[in-house]
Amino acid sequence: MALTTETTGRRLFIPALRGPYASLHDSAETILRVTAGAALVTHGLAKIADPFGAAGMVEGLGFHPGAFWSLLLSGTEFFGGIFIALGLLTRPASVAAMFVLAVTVWFHWVTMGQGYEGAEKSILWTAILLFFAVRGGNRHSVDARLGREF
Numbered sequence: 001m002a003l004t005t006e007t008t009g010r011r012l013f014i015p016a017l018r019g020p021y022a023s024l025h026d027s028a029e030t031i032l033r034v035t036a037g038a039a040l041v042t043h044g045l046a047k048i049a050d051p052f053g054a055a056g057m058v059e060g061l062g063f064h065p066g067a068f069w070s071l072l073l074s075g076t077e078f079f080g081g082i083f084i085a086l087g088l089l090t091r092p093a094s095v096a097a098m099f100v101l102a103v104t105v106w107f108h109w110v111t112m113g114q115g116y117e118g119a120e121k122s123i124l125w126t127a128i129l130l131f132f133a134v135r136g137g138n139r140h141s142v143d144a145r146l147g148r149e150f
Helices: 015-049 055-060 066-086 090-111 115-135 142-146
Strands: none
Touching: 015 066, 015 115, 055 066, 066 090, 090 115
């Protein structure tokens, strides 16, 4: 649905912007989803090439057995990123990736002792993925084309 003052009940400071805002609303959301998915794929590419390579790291965080969680981490970042970019199973893929990023918030903030500065990027990622976990893929997604979504 297009964002208009009629649907939101908000008055714009510059009413002439109503048209551009309404016409770009879904496109901006789609660009964010595709960018987030592509970035996850890129980040997961090295992990998917060696899916058990992070076993020691995830065991160090308390996730046992490390081989299982390393494989899950690799698949979530790489394949989850593809799903998010395409808008296919957007909500479950976003929830899975959101969990991974929430763990990295803990890792950087608490385990590594870096505080907000170290966790900032992971916090932003978690918020972006929360957005898509709640909103889904929008009308420019495979979910929309299938006519079904979670």
